[in-house]
Amino acid sequence: MIPFINVRAQREAYKSEFLQAEQEVLDSGCYIGGPVVQALETELAEFTGAKHVITCSSGTDALTIALLALGLEPEDEVIVPDFTFIAPAECVMRLGGIPKFADIDPETLQVSAKSIEARISKKTRGIIAVNLFGLCAPYREIKEIAKKHRLWLIEDSAQAFGATQCGQNACTFGDISITSFYPAKPLGCYGDGGALFTANDELAQKIRLIANHGSQTRYVHEICGMNSRLDAIQAAVLRVKLRHFKDELKKRSENAHKYDEFFAEYNRNIGSAQGSASHFADRAKIVPQKIADGNTSTYAQYTVLADDRDAFIAQLERAEIPYCIHYPMPLHEQPCFKQLAQGSENKNAIMASKKVISLPFCAFTNVEEIIARLKKVM
Ligand SMILES: Cc1ncc(COP(=O)(O)O)c(C=O)c1O
Structure with a gap:
């Protein structure tokens, strides 16, 4: 039977590299965060050109953290594409916000900038654009709309880490951009994983705080955050895959x-x-x-x-x-x-x-x- 996504062939192709990287983590005694995760964040920043990269437990968590960092309040409206995986709308709704569904272009299947603008109301706070199937959304138009209406922009690049638009890398278009390392993604690990990208120092600091129980200093919690960190073993797998x-x-x-x-x-x-x-x-x-x-x-x-x-x-x-x-x-x-x-x-x-x-x-x-x-x- 032909596999839909041949993750096993990929494992075979780089097997000795995986085994060595996995063994090193298992022997290190450092299983969550730590030097391997830090090294991955540096490499992801080099690959994309993003100033800050913060890894977390999944693409869905990355969206939730992004919405929290941008200050989403209950009843705030956020415009999301009507045709995509559920996560962007789900995360807005989970936090008490209201997703507003924008239509797509019939050929590229990307969210339509015109439809986004038509959904804007007094309650709109932001836009989540999705890079569907690995193609970037039309960012020139979307960014103009966001600027004109003073809205924040989250770029959901769960499916498009590695894509480019007019020479610019995916994961650098949003105030915050996110990706997913779900195993079936173009760059996937062996479980759940995700990352956030931003050029904004203040947002980067907030994101790190939220993803780690609102804490910078051990057992001092500045805000109520969440536990969303990347396992070192997943970072080790991703570093091998990133080389290829x-x-x-x-x-x-x-x-x-x-x-x-x-x-x-x-x-x-x-x-x-x-x-x-x-x-x-x-x-x-x-x-x-x-x-x-x-x-x-x-x-x-x-x-x-x-x-x-x-x-x-x-x-x-x-x-x-x-x-x-x-x-x-x-x-x-x-x-x-x-x-x-x-x-x-x-x-x-x-x-x-x-x-x-x-x-x-x-x-x-x-x-x-x-x-x-x-x-x-x-
Ligand atoms: C567009 C999009 N956003 C978010 C996610 C969520 O990512 P994860 O499965 O890592 O939570 C996915 C996953 O399929 C996705 O396709």
């Missing part, structure tokens, strides 16, 4: 282009078969997520929009190719958000939830084999 990360990003990009070429040819065949006896004449188009100009994606997911998703799923199942639906419904339709008044309809988020489907993808995915299988059934 640029090569992996290159491989991911090459793999994505192979899929892109396959779907471009498939859609061309459909176009030229209209009215003919070719079997392509009754096929529906399948279009990959558009990578906007000036961006490099991490392809956290290789996601396509299938005009007839059920037919494509039947073909994938016949070819024994695994798939995932990221995401089957817009957030405003989730049972936990149903009580929130939505206002105007997010038609692109609804459309995407009906058409999206993600294919097996990572630096170790054998895309040629998948394409060969697809050619037999499509």
Whole structure:
């Protein structure tokens, strides 16, 4: 069976490095925070160019800590994309805030700046933009809106550590940016993990305080914080993976282009078969997520929009190719958000939830084999 994400092949590829790094931590007696975690934070700062990097227990914690550091109060409104993983909206709601759902662009699937602006009210305090599937949100427009309306901006780069936009690295666009090291992420560890990034000295200090029980001096707690720290063993795993990360990003990009070429040819065949006896004449188009100009994606997911998703799923199942639906419904339709008044309809988020489907993808995915299988059934 083809794995959806081949984390085991990656483990095999760098196994001796992992074993050595893991053993060193186990022998050190220092299991939470400490020198390995500090070294990782320095390396993450070097990689992204962020001034401050603070690791924590997960991407979800990173969002919660960011909202606390920015002073979210109950009933404050925060604009989040309607089409993404639940975490940004969930964290706002958990802290008593109100998520307001903005629509997306129908091709890049990124949150629409125009829709963000349309959701702003007197109660709006900030925006959480998500770099969906590894592509950066349109930050030039979003930052202009944030500035004009005096809103803070959180960049949720859980899926896009390693992406760039106009030469600038992901994780440097927000007042606070966050990422996730969940195992399936482009840079993932062997459990939960996350990090926050900021250029602001004061925010960095607050973030460190919140993530460590509100304490700088042992058993002196300046504020009520939380326990959200990265384990040293996860930092050791991440440091090994970070050494290979640029090569992996290159491989991911090459793999994505192979899929892109396959779907471009498939859609061309459909176009030229209209009215003919070719079997392509009754096929529906399948279009990959558009990578906007000036961006490099991490392809956290290789996601396509299938005009007839059920037919494509039947073909994938016949070819024994695994798939995932990221995401089957817009957030405003989730049972936990149903009580929130939505206002105007997010038609692109609804459309995407009906058409999206993600294919097996990572630096170790054998895309040629998948394409060969697809050619037999499509
Ligand atoms: C966009 C986005 N934000 C936040 C998160 C939360 O990250 P974690 O699973 O590390 O809590 C995820 C995880 O999938 C995500 O995709």
